[in-house]
Amino acid sequence: MNRLTAASAGLFVLLVLPVTAGCGTEQTVDAAASASASYEAQRKAAEQKHDRLFPDVAAICSDEVVQSASPSAPAPEPTDPEARKYAENHAYKQQLPLKGPALCRGKAHAKRITPALEGVHSEADLRSKLTALGYPEPTVEVYTTGGSLGFTFSVPETGPCITGLLTSPAKVEAHGPYMEGGCMEPKGGH
Incomplete structure (x- = not known):
């Protein structure tokens, strides 16, 4: 009888295990789908807020047919060992590429900012002009x-980075x- 009980218990585990193994997978898939939907909802809400803040940019980019650029081939690696090492050591200065709507928004923001810079001669004037255009002062980095004079910031809600x-x-x-984050060019690498 003891062998029969052990065999029954083993059979029970073999029959129940496949049924319960799927439960965790479904929960993981459901959680991932939920997170993806949540991210997409947040992205759309941010774009809508951006469009309310900058209706002129929204109009330009909604009228333009924005197609996602096909991925470009990566640049060939240098064959010279010293050049390869230099490229590796300066990889932190690489920027993530802009494409599609982000590229359109970035170009439109740059175009609307440029004429406003006429006659600006001080950091205070520069901050004032950018704030008047809708770019919050705490997010704008002004420097010499x-x-x-120079400046850099991320466009509120959607990015991209604007540098002038x-x-x-x-x-x-x-x-x-x-690559290491932010809009300001990093000062040093590894």
């Missing part, structure tokens, strides 16, 4: 480099965040 240098003429460009 090579004798010229008040030279003659002013240069304003959109770009993705740096």
Whole structure:
């Protein structure tokens, strides 16, 4: 009878295990789908808020047919060992690429900022102009480099990064965040 009980218990485990093994998988799949749906809802809400803050940019980018650029082939690695090492050591300066709606928004923001920089000669003037355009002061980094005023920030709600240098003429460009995060070019690598 003892053998029969052990055999029954083993059979029970073999029959129940496949049934219960799927439960955890379903919960994991459901959680992942829920997280994905939540992320998508947050992304859409952020885009809608951006569009309310910057209706001129929203109009430009909703009218333009925005197609996602096909992935470009990675740049070939240098064959020279020293050049390869240099590229590896400076990888932290790489920016994530912009494409589709982010590229359109970035270009539109850069274009709307550039004419507003006319006649700006101090950090206070620069902050004031950018704040007046809707870019919150705490998020804007203003600095002086090579004798010229510069700035960088992430567009509220959706990004991308906008960086400008008040030279003659002013240069304003959109770009993705740096690989190590943020819009300001990192100062040092490894």
